[in-house]
Amino acid sequence: MKKLGSTDGARKATLSRRDIIKRGGALSGILLAGCDSQFYKPPLLRSGLMGVADVLTMATQRSLMSNDQLVQEHDPREITKNFPVWNQSNPEDEEYQRLKANNFEDWVLPVTGLVNNPTSISLSDLKNMSRRTQTTMHICEQGWSAIASWTGAPLLSVIQAAGGIKPQAKYVMINAYGGWYEGYDMFDVSHPQTILAYGMNGKDLPAGNGAPVRLRVERHCGYKQLKFIKSIEIVSTVEHYGRGTGGINSDFGFHWYAGA
Amino acid sequence: MFCLCVYLIMPQKKIIWIYRHSLSARICHWVMALSFFYLLYSGVMIFLHFPELYWGKVGFQGHPAIFKLEDWGISWEEAERLGDRRWGRNYHYLFAWIFLINGIVYLLCNVWRKAFYLKMFPKLSELSYRNLKSVFANHIRSSGKKVTSAVGYNVIQKLSYVFILFVLFPFMIASGLAQMPAFTAISPELIDLFGGRQTARTLHVVCTVLMILFFIVHLVQVFAVGAKNQVRAMITGNYERPESELEIPK
Numbered sequence: 001m002k003k004l005g006s007t008d009g010a011r012k013a014t015l016s017r018r019d020i021i022k023r024g025g026a027l028s029g030i031l032l033a034g035c036d037s038q039f040y041k042p043p044l045l046r047s048g049l050m051g052v053a054d055v056l057t058m059a060t061q062r063s064l065m066s067n068d069q070l071v072q073e074h075d076p077r078e079i080t081k082n083f084p085v086w087n088q089s090n091p092e093d094e095e096y097q098r099l100k101a102n103n104f105e106d107w108v109l110p111v112t113g114l115v116n117n118p119t120s121i122s123l124s125d126l127k128n129m130s131r132r133t134q135t136t137m138h139i140c141e142q143g144w145s146a147i148a149s150w151t152g153a154p155l156l157s158v159i160q161a162a163g164g165i166k167p168q169a170k171y172v173m174i175n176a177y178g179g180w181y182e183g184y185d186m187f188d189v190s191h192p193q194t195i196l197a198y199g200m201n202g203k204d205l206p207a208g209n210g211a212p213v214r215l216r217v218e219r220h221c222g223y224k225q226l227k228f229i230k231s232i233e234i235v236s237t238v239e240h241y242g243r244g245t246g247g248i249n250s251d252f253g254f255h256w257y258a259g260a
Numbered sequence: 261m262f263c264l265c266v267y268l269i270m271p272q273k274k275i276i277w278i279y280r281h282s283l284s285a286r287i288c289h290w291v292m293a294l295s296f297f298y299l300l301y302s303g304v305m306i307f308l309h310f311p312e313l314y315w316g317k318v319g320f321q322g323h324p325a326i327f328k329l330e331d332w333g334i335s336w337e338e339a340e341r342l343g344d345r346r347w348g349r350n351y352h353y354l355f356a357w358i359f360l361i362n363g364i365v366y367l368l369c370n371v372w373r374k375a376f377y378l379k380m381f382p383k384l385s386e387l388s389y390r391n392l393k394s395v396f397a398n399h400i401r402s403s404g405k406k407v408t409s410a411v412g413y414n415v416i417q418k419l420s421y422v423f424i425l426f427v428l429f430p431f432m433i434a435s436g437l438a439q440m441p442a443f444t445a446i447s448p449e450l451i452d453l454f455g456g457r458q459t460a461r462t463l464h465v466v467c468t469v470l471m472i473l474f475f476i477v478h479l480v481q482v483f484a485v486g487a488k489n490q491v492r493a494m495i496t497g498n499y500e501r502p503e504s505e506l507e508i509p510k
Binding site for chain 1: 306307309310312317318319320321322323345346349350353354357439440441442443444445446448451457458461
């Protein structure tokens with residue numbers, strides 16, 4: 001939490017020998033414990049070898065990660081001029097179009113589910129929260145990458161504005177206009193660089209990049225960076241969403257954990 | 261009965277069987293072959309959905325590319341129809357794990373049996389310019405004829421296997437990891453080492469091409485020396501050395 005709102009460059013990641021031993025210990029710990037924690041596996045395990053590979057990938061990467069470590073932040077001079085607009089650029093959703101016509105002044109973000117005080121947050125509320133600006137690289141699973149500077153409120157502050165989570169909460173499901181939805185576990189939600197971004201390169205978030213608000217979860221591929229955010233639900237299970245895998249992309253057969 | 265008689269009166273060729281490949285080496289070889297095939301195929305499926313290569317940190321459609329499949333007569337739309345990255349991604353990760361675990365098992369077995377030291381690492385004396393030249397000249401002259409040592413590897417074989425195992429494979433793994441946002445979060449040094457994500461992606465493809473070339477040479481050599489004997493040796497472990505081929509192992 002102490003890092004929230006800081007805009008300084010990425011902490012230089014240095015691995016001391018003690019860190020390596022600690023992390024190596026964590027890895028063998030998981031292997032011995034049989035991966036029982038949701039921290040190391042997707043909400044719905046796929047059958048057969050695919051499920052084994054998913055757990056191996058996620059457990060290896062997660063055991064090497066810490067939420068104190070920020071992803072690399074780039075120099076603002078490295079910002080990509082023509083940042084690509086990928087996938088949906090203008091959701092054909094009546095409500096979205098109505099909000100857009102009014103420059104998103106009526107946009108509100110309901111935060112519901114397993115929070116102590118379900119609430120709705122307006123765009124100006126969001127902009128008044130502690131903010132963070134980060135110049136990071138967007139990595140698309142298809143292969144492209146581009147650098148942009150994102151400004152937004154940490155997702156954790158938004159959840160805290162709703163009174164914090166209840167003990168049984170496990171995942172944060174985010175819904176977007178155009179029918180997209182994607183789930184994230186608390187480890188990613190509580191990362192300081194996980195923000196609800198309303199600004200891009202010093203300006204309001206452009207329409208094609210997810211106006212008015214999009215998510216940045218920097219340790220994941222592009223398809224987890226949900227655009228056109230509509231609502232947030234904190235849940236203990238993701239069963240009631242789509243096919244129950246915890247996101248629209250994993251419903252379509254992509255990896256739920258997109259650390260790659 | 262008839263068959264037995266024919267067999268008994270047939271002139272017997274004296275065959276010397278040489279136990280050439282250990283069980284672990286044989287299993288690892290075929291698991292590796294299978295994962296190589298799947299990694300290549302799934303990699304192509306992924307690539308076809310973004311058939312351009314760039315250099316540096318960023319790259320996207322419209323950014324100056326160093327390779328475009330379009331220039332080779334396959335348009336972006338055609339490539340997209342041919343590829344299937346959903347299938348590709350799932351199988352690429354699955355077989356990357358099989359490849360990695362198999363590779364670790366192979367390394368440990370060979371370190372344990374000192375096989376790298378005894379069979380694969382060239383001796384210092386072999387690395388002299390004169391020896392390299394003579395082996396290479398011999399190799400060119402005798403290509404297509406069955407004159408290979410049944411027991412040991414010559415220095416060119418040794419060097420190419422060392423290159424594949426200890427340079428290309430690790431490079432392939434590292435350049436793959438450098439493309440993962442989670443791994444660059446864990447170790448930003450990795451992506452800096454490559455000079456950017458797009459460079460890592462491009463080098464991953466370049467290395468793939470090198471491995472395909474190695475694979476072709478490998479197959480050509482297997483057929484040149486005698487595919488039946490070679491493949492049998494890689495399945496049963498036993499390599500047949502007829503008397504005519506007696507050669508003092510180096």
